[in-house]
Amino acid sequence: MADEFRSGFVCFVGRPNTGKSTLTNAMVGQKIAITSSRPQTTRHTIRGIVHRDHAQLILVDTPGLHRPRTLLGQRLNDLVRDTYSEVDVIALCIPADEKIGPGDRWIVQQINQMAPKTTLLGVVTKIDKVSRDGVAEQLVAVSQLLGPDAEVVPVSAVRGEQVEVLVDVIASKLPEGPAFYPDGELTDEPEETLMAELIREAALEGVRDELPHSLAVVIEEIIPRETDEDAAESPKSGARTESPKSGALLDVHAILYVERPSQKAIVIGRGGSRLKEVGTAAREQIEHLLGTRIYLHLHVKVAKDWQRDPKQLGKLGF
Numbered sequence: 417m418a419d420e421f422r423s424g425f426v427c428f429v430g431r432p433n434t435g436k437s438t439l440t441n442a443m444v445g446q447k448i449a450i451t452s453s454r455p456q457t458t459r460h461t462i463r464g465i466v467h468r469d470h471a472q473l474i475l476v477d478t479p480g481l482h483r484p485r486t487l488l489g490q491r492l493n494d495l496v497r498d499t500y501s502e503v504d505v506i507a508l509c510i511p512a513d514e515k516i517g518p519g520d521r522w523i524v525q526q527i528n529q530m531a532p533k534t535t536l537l538g539v540v541t542k543i544d545k546v547s548r549d550g551v552a553e554q555l556v557a558v559s560q561l562l563g564p565d566a567e568v569v570p571v572s573a574v575r576g577e578q579v580e581v582l583v584d585v586i587a588s589k590l591p592e593g594p595a596f597y598p599d600g601e602l603t604d605e606p607e608e609t610l611m612a613e614l615i616r617e618a619a620l621e622g623v624r625d626e627l628p629h630s631l632a633v634v635i636e637e638i639i640p641r642e643t644d645e646d647a648a649e650s651p652k653s654g655a656r657t658e659s660p661k662s663g664a665l666l667d668v669h670a671i672l673y674v675e676r677p678s679q680k681a682i683v684i685g686r687g688g689s690r691l692k693e694v695g696t697a698a699r700e701q702i703e704h705l706l707g708t709r710i711y712l713h714l715h716v717k718v719a720k721d722w723q724r725d726p727k728q729l730g731k732l733g734f
Contacts, residue, residue, distance in 0.1 A: 423472040424504035424590035428539070429527065431519045434509040435573055440464045440475050443583060444575035465597050471587035472595040475496050475504060485724040500531040504588050507537045508562065512554045512570065514543040516561055524561060535589045538568035539582065593661035608635040611702050615670055615714070618697040619683055631676040631683070632722065639667040641711065665709040668702070673719045680716050691716065 428436040444464040466473040476499050482529055500506065506527055508522055538558040543551045551570050556569045569585050571578040612633040659676060674680050684691045691714055699712045722728035 418523050420592040421470060421472075421594065422590040423474075423548050423593050423595050425474045425476060425502065426505045426507060426508050426586055427476045427499050427503040428509055429500075429523060430509035431523065434511050439539070439541060439579075440510065440571040440573065442576060442579050443473070443475060456485050459623055467595075467599055468583060468587065471583075471590060472584055472597065473590070474563055474596060476569075488728065496528070497530055500527060500534065503531075503534060504591060505535045505537055505547060505586055507532060507539050507586065509539045509541050510554070510558055510560075510561075511542045511545070512551050514544055516557050520561065526578065536562060536566050537586065537589070538688060539565055540568060540570040542572065542573040542574075543570045544579065559627075567680075570630050575670065603649065608638070611668065614705065615672070615694070615698040615703040618694045618701070619672060621697070628724065630679055632673045632719075634671050634673065636669040636671055638669075641665050641667050665711050666706070667713070668710045669713045670715070672714060672716045673722060674716065675719065675721055675723065677718055680718055683716050 428439060430436055441464070443466045445466075464475040466475060484582055508520075508523065508527070511518060527534075538561070540551065540554050540558055546554070555568050555570060559566070562568070567585060569578060569582045571582050573579060612635050616631055616633045619633070672683055674683060682690070683694070685693070695712050695714050698714075702710055702712070719725075719728050
Protein backbone atom coordinates (compact mmCIF):
# COMPACT_ATOMS: atom_id res chain seq x y z
CA MET A 417 0.00 0.00 0.00
CA ALA A 418 1.34 3.44 -0.97
CA ASP A 419 2.19 5.93 1.75
CA GLU A 420 -0.56 8.38 2.59
CA PHE A 421 -0.26 12.00 1.47
CA ARG A 422 1.03 14.27 4.24
CA SER A 423 0.61 18.00 4.74
CA GLY A 424 1.36 20.52 7.44
CA PHE A 425 3.07 23.68 8.63
CA VAL A 426 6.79 24.08 9.21
CA CYS A 427 8.61 26.94 10.93
CA PHE A 428 12.29 27.68 10.32
CA VAL A 429 13.77 29.35 13.39
CA GLY A 430 17.22 30.42 14.45
CA ARG A 431 19.40 33.40 15.10
CA PRO A 432 19.29 36.17 12.47
CA ASN A 433 21.16 35.45 9.24
CA THR A 434 21.33 31.66 9.57
CA GLY A 435 20.01 30.98 6.05
CA LYS A 436 16.29 30.53 6.80
CA SER A 437 15.04 32.68 3.91
CA THR A 438 17.51 31.21 1.41
CA LEU A 439 16.40 27.73 2.42
CA THR A 440 12.74 28.68 2.06
CA ASN A 441 13.36 29.92 -1.50
CA ALA A 442 15.34 26.78 -2.39
CA MET A 443 12.60 24.46 -1.18
CA VAL A 444 9.77 26.40 -2.84
CA GLY A 445 11.74 26.74 -6.08
CA GLN A 446 11.10 30.47 -6.41
CA LYS A 447 12.06 33.60 -4.51
CA ILE A 448 9.27 34.39 -2.05
CA ALA A 449 11.40 35.42 0.95
CA ILE A 450 14.01 38.16 0.79
CA THR A 451 17.61 37.36 1.63
CA SER A 452 20.34 39.66 2.85
CA SER A 453 23.68 39.53 4.61
CA ARG A 454 22.14 41.91 7.14
CA PRO A 455 20.63 40.48 10.36
CA GLN A 456 16.92 41.01 10.99
CA THR A 457 16.04 41.17 7.30
CA THR A 458 12.77 39.22 7.51
CA ARG A 459 9.84 41.20 8.89
CA HIS A 460 6.80 39.13 7.90
CA THR A 461 5.86 35.48 8.42
CA ILE A 462 5.87 34.71 4.70
CA ARG A 463 4.43 31.33 3.85
CA GLY A 464 6.12 29.39 1.09
CA ILE A 465 4.31 26.34 -0.24
CA VAL A 466 6.34 23.27 -1.22
CA HIS A 467 4.52 20.84 -3.53
CA ARG A 468 5.66 17.23 -3.86
CA ASP A 469 3.88 14.08 -5.05
CA HIS A 470 3.72 12.70 -1.52
CA ALA A 471 3.39 15.85 0.56
CA GLN A 472 2.72 19.57 0.84
CA LEU A 473 4.85 21.65 3.21
CA ILE A 474 3.75 25.15 4.18
CA LEU A 475 6.88 26.99 5.27
CA VAL A 476 6.50 29.84 7.73
CA ASP A 477 9.55 32.08 7.40
CA THR A 478 9.72 34.07 10.63
CA PRO A 479 12.07 36.87 11.67
CA GLY A 480 15.15 35.70 13.58
CA LEU A 481 14.36 35.35 17.27
CA HIS A 482 16.51 37.78 19.27
CA ARG A 483 16.62 39.78 22.48
CA PRO A 484 14.64 42.89 21.50
CA ARG A 485 15.83 46.48 21.98
CA THR A 486 12.82 48.29 20.48
CA LEU A 487 9.05 47.94 20.27
CA LEU A 488 9.53 46.69 16.70
CA GLY A 489 11.94 44.03 17.97
CA GLN A 490 9.42 42.93 20.60
CA ARG A 491 6.65 42.66 18.00
CA LEU A 492 8.88 40.63 15.70
CA ASN A 493 9.62 38.25 18.58
CA ASP A 494 5.88 37.99 19.32
CA LEU A 495 5.35 36.95 15.70
CA VAL A 496 7.84 34.12 16.17
CA ARG A 497 6.34 32.95 19.45
CA ASP A 498 2.80 32.96 18.08
CA THR A 499 3.99 30.80 15.21
CA TYR A 500 5.61 28.18 17.46
CA SER A 501 2.26 26.92 18.76
CA GLU A 502 0.61 26.78 15.33
CA VAL A 503 3.01 24.57 13.36
CA ASP A 504 3.63 20.81 13.12
CA VAL A 505 7.42 20.97 12.86
CA ILE A 506 9.99 23.50 14.10
CA ALA A 507 13.30 23.36 12.23
CA LEU A 508 16.18 25.08 14.02
CA CYS A 509 18.74 26.43 11.53
CA ILE A 510 22.38 26.68 12.64
CA PRO A 511 25.15 27.51 10.13
CA ALA A 512 27.95 25.00 9.64
CA ASP A 513 30.57 27.75 9.87
CA GLU A 514 29.52 29.22 13.24
CA LYS A 515 29.99 27.68 16.66
CA ILE A 516 26.88 27.09 18.75
CA GLY A 517 26.54 29.95 21.21
CA PRO A 518 24.31 31.34 23.96
CA GLY A 519 21.84 32.66 21.36
CA ASP A 520 21.21 29.16 19.99
CA ARG A 521 20.78 27.71 23.47
CA TRP A 522 18.38 30.53 24.36
CA ILE A 523 16.25 29.78 21.28
CA VAL A 524 16.07 26.06 22.14
CA GLN A 525 15.01 27.02 25.65
CA GLN A 526 12.28 29.28 24.22
CA ILE A 527 11.05 26.50 21.91
CA ASN A 528 10.90 23.99 24.79
CA GLN A 529 8.90 26.47 26.87
CA MET A 530 6.51 27.65 24.14
CA ALA A 531 5.95 24.45 22.19
CA PRO A 532 7.11 21.40 24.15
CA LYS A 533 4.97 18.99 22.09
CA THR A 534 5.97 20.29 18.64
CA THR A 535 8.44 18.13 16.69
CA LEU A 536 11.89 19.76 16.73
CA LEU A 537 14.35 19.20 13.89
CA GLY A 538 17.93 20.45 13.45
CA VAL A 539 19.16 21.89 10.15
CA VAL A 540 22.86 22.58 9.68
CA THR A 541 22.91 25.23 6.93
CA LYS A 542 25.70 26.58 4.69
CA ILE A 543 27.60 23.27 4.54
CA ASP A 544 29.32 24.54 1.37
CA LYS A 545 31.36 26.88 3.57
CA VAL A 546 33.22 24.23 5.58
CA SER A 547 35.02 20.90 5.08
CA ARG A 548 33.34 17.52 5.51
CA ASP A 549 34.98 17.18 8.91
CA GLY A 550 33.62 20.59 9.84
CA VAL A 551 30.11 19.50 8.84
CA ALA A 552 30.44 16.29 10.87
CA GLU A 553 31.56 18.23 13.96
CA GLN A 554 28.61 20.62 13.67
CA LEU A 555 26.13 17.75 13.23
CA VAL A 556 27.38 16.24 16.50
CA ALA A 557 27.22 19.61 18.27
CA VAL A 558 23.64 20.29 17.10
CA SER A 559 22.58 16.76 18.09
CA GLN A 560 23.94 17.37 21.59
CA LEU A 561 22.11 20.71 21.72
CA LEU A 562 18.72 19.30 20.71
CA GLY A 563 18.89 15.91 22.40
CA PRO A 564 19.02 12.30 21.14
CA ASP A 565 15.46 12.22 19.73
CA ALA A 566 15.90 15.11 17.29
CA GLU A 567 17.02 14.42 13.72
CA VAL A 568 19.63 16.73 12.21
CA VAL A 569 19.97 17.33 8.45
CA PRO A 570 22.90 19.13 6.74
CA VAL A 571 22.05 21.32 3.72
CA SER A 572 23.43 23.90 1.32
CA ALA A 573 20.53 25.94 -0.05
CA VAL A 574 22.87 27.88 -2.33
CA ARG A 575 24.11 24.70 -4.04
CA GLY A 576 20.89 22.73 -3.63
CA GLU A 577 22.68 19.99 -1.69
CA GLN A 578 20.48 17.83 0.56
CA VAL A 579 17.44 20.09 0.04
CA GLU A 580 15.26 17.21 -1.15
CA VAL A 581 16.49 15.06 1.73
CA LEU A 582 15.32 17.77 4.11
CA VAL A 583 11.94 17.95 2.33
CA ASP A 584 11.49 14.18 2.79
CA VAL A 585 12.54 14.24 6.45
CA ILE A 586 10.12 17.07 7.24
CA ALA A 587 7.31 15.42 5.24
CA SER A 588 7.72 12.20 7.25
CA LYS A 589 6.96 14.15 10.42
CA LEU A 590 3.77 15.84 9.15
CA PRO A 591 0.28 14.45 9.81
CA GLU A 592 -1.54 12.53 7.09
CA GLY A 593 -4.09 14.65 5.26
CA PRO A 594 -4.96 16.47 2.03
CA ALA A 595 -3.14 19.50 0.61
CA PHE A 596 -4.08 22.90 2.03
CA TYR A 597 -3.34 24.83 -1.17
CA PRO A 598 -3.94 24.16 -4.90
CA ASP A 599 -1.05 22.81 -6.93
CA GLY A 600 1.10 25.62 -8.32
CA GLU A 601 0.36 28.14 -5.56
CA LEU A 602 3.68 29.16 -4.00
CA THR A 603 2.74 31.66 -1.27
CA ASP A 604 -0.32 33.20 0.35
CA GLU A 605 1.35 36.56 0.90
CA PRO A 606 -0.24 39.52 -0.95
CA GLU A 607 1.77 40.70 -3.95
CA GLU A 608 2.12 44.16 -2.38
CA THR A 609 3.92 42.65 0.63
CA LEU A 610 6.34 40.71 -1.56
CA MET A 611 6.99 43.79 -3.72
CA ALA A 612 7.74 45.92 -0.66
CA GLU A 613 10.12 43.26 0.68
CA LEU A 614 12.00 43.05 -2.62
CA ILE A 615 12.48 46.83 -2.63
CA ARG A 616 13.75 46.70 0.96
CA GLU A 617 16.14 43.89 0.09
CA ALA A 618 17.61 45.96 -2.77
CA ALA A 619 17.94 49.00 -0.49
CA LEU A 620 19.81 46.99 2.17
CA GLU A 621 22.58 45.80 -0.14
CA GLY A 622 25.93 47.43 0.63
CA VAL A 623 24.73 49.91 3.27
CA ARG A 624 25.88 50.70 6.81
CA ASP A 625 24.97 48.58 9.81
CA GLU A 626 22.52 51.13 11.22
CA LEU A 627 20.10 51.07 8.31
CA PRO A 628 18.49 47.57 8.24
CA HIS A 629 16.48 48.03 11.43
CA SER A 630 15.43 51.55 10.41
CA LEU A 631 14.12 50.87 6.90
CA ALA A 632 10.49 50.10 6.07
CA VAL A 633 8.83 50.06 2.65
CA VAL A 634 5.17 50.67 1.85
CA ILE A 635 3.54 50.21 -1.57
CA GLU A 636 1.31 53.27 -1.95
CA GLU A 637 -0.51 52.40 -5.16
CA ILE A 638 -0.36 50.26 -8.29
CA ILE A 639 -1.81 51.74 -11.47
CA PRO A 640 -2.14 49.82 -14.77
CA ARG A 641 -0.72 51.62 -17.82
CA GLU A 642 -1.46 50.60 -21.39
CA THR A 643 1.30 52.29 -23.40
CA ASP A 644 4.86 53.52 -23.07
CA GLU A 645 3.70 56.93 -24.27
CA ASP A 646 1.61 57.27 -21.10
CA ALA A 647 4.62 56.32 -18.98
CA ALA A 648 6.85 58.84 -20.73
CA GLU A 649 4.50 61.65 -19.67
CA SER A 650 4.74 60.81 -15.94
CA PRO A 651 5.76 63.74 -13.69
CA LYS A 652 9.42 63.65 -12.66
CA SER A 653 9.40 63.05 -8.90
CA GLY A 654 11.51 60.65 -6.89
CA ALA A 655 13.47 57.90 -8.59
CA ARG A 656 11.85 56.02 -11.46
CA THR A 657 13.05 53.00 -13.37
CA GLU A 658 11.33 51.30 -16.26
CA SER A 659 11.83 48.26 -18.42
CA PRO A 660 12.97 48.95 -22.00
CA LYS A 661 10.47 46.50 -23.49
CA SER A 662 7.25 47.65 -25.11
CA GLY A 663 3.68 46.79 -24.12
CA ALA A 664 1.38 47.22 -21.11
CA LEU A 665 2.93 47.88 -17.71
CA LEU A 666 2.12 48.63 -14.08
CA ASP A 667 2.91 51.97 -12.46
CA VAL A 668 4.13 51.15 -8.92
CA HIS A 669 4.57 53.90 -6.30
CA ALA A 670 6.52 52.98 -3.16
CA ILE A 671 7.76 54.91 -0.12
CA LEU A 672 10.93 53.98 1.76
CA TYR A 673 10.71 55.15 5.38
CA VAL A 674 13.81 55.80 7.48
CA GLU A 675 14.20 57.27 10.96
CA ARG A 676 16.71 60.09 10.40
CA PRO A 677 17.73 62.55 7.64
CA SER A 678 21.24 61.04 7.62
CA GLN A 679 19.71 57.66 6.71
CA LYS A 680 17.67 59.29 3.96
CA ALA A 681 20.91 60.60 2.46
CA ILE A 682 22.39 57.08 2.56
CA VAL A 683 19.44 55.55 0.72
CA ILE A 684 19.29 58.27 -1.94
CA GLY A 685 23.04 58.54 -2.53
CA ARG A 686 24.95 61.27 -4.33
CA GLY A 687 22.69 62.87 -6.91
CA GLY A 688 20.11 60.11 -6.43
CA SER A 689 22.49 57.47 -7.82
CA ARG A 690 21.98 54.97 -4.99
CA LEU A 691 18.17 55.17 -5.16
CA LYS A 692 18.30 54.61 -8.91
CA GLU A 693 20.38 51.45 -8.38
CA VAL A 694 17.88 50.25 -5.78
CA GLY A 695 15.03 50.87 -8.20
CA THR A 696 16.70 49.01 -11.05
CA ALA A 697 17.51 45.96 -8.91
CA ALA A 698 14.05 45.88 -7.32
CA ARG A 699 12.23 46.36 -10.63
CA GLU A 700 13.91 43.31 -12.16
CA GLN A 701 12.93 41.15 -9.17
CA ILE A 702 9.34 42.46 -9.12
CA GLU A 703 8.90 41.94 -12.87
CA HIS A 704 10.05 38.34 -12.40
CA LEU A 705 7.59 37.92 -9.54
CA LEU A 706 4.60 39.42 -11.36
CA GLY A 707 5.41 38.27 -14.89
CA THR A 708 4.75 41.75 -16.25
CA ARG A 709 6.65 45.00 -16.82
CA ILE A 710 6.55 47.69 -14.15
CA TYR A 711 7.42 51.37 -13.92
CA LEU A 712 8.77 51.94 -10.40
CA HIS A 713 8.54 55.25 -8.51
CA LEU A 714 10.57 55.34 -5.26
CA HIS A 715 10.32 58.10 -2.68
CA VAL A 716 12.25 58.30 0.61
CA LYS A 717 10.66 59.86 3.70
CA VAL A 718 11.75 60.33 7.32
CA ALA A 719 9.44 58.93 10.01
CA LYS A 720 11.32 59.85 13.18
CA ASP A 721 11.99 56.90 15.55
CA TRP A 722 9.19 54.84 13.99
CA GLN A 723 10.49 51.60 15.55
CA ARG A 724 9.57 52.92 19.01
CA ASP A 725 6.26 54.61 18.08
CA PRO A 726 3.15 52.37 18.36
CA LYS A 727 1.12 54.58 16.00
CA GLN A 728 3.78 54.61 13.30
CA LEU A 729 4.41 50.86 13.69
CA GLY A 730 0.73 50.27 13.05
CA LYS A 731 0.77 52.53 10.01
CA LEU A 732 3.75 50.65 8.58
CA GLY A 733 2.09 47.26 9.11
CA PHE A 734 3.70 45.98 12.31
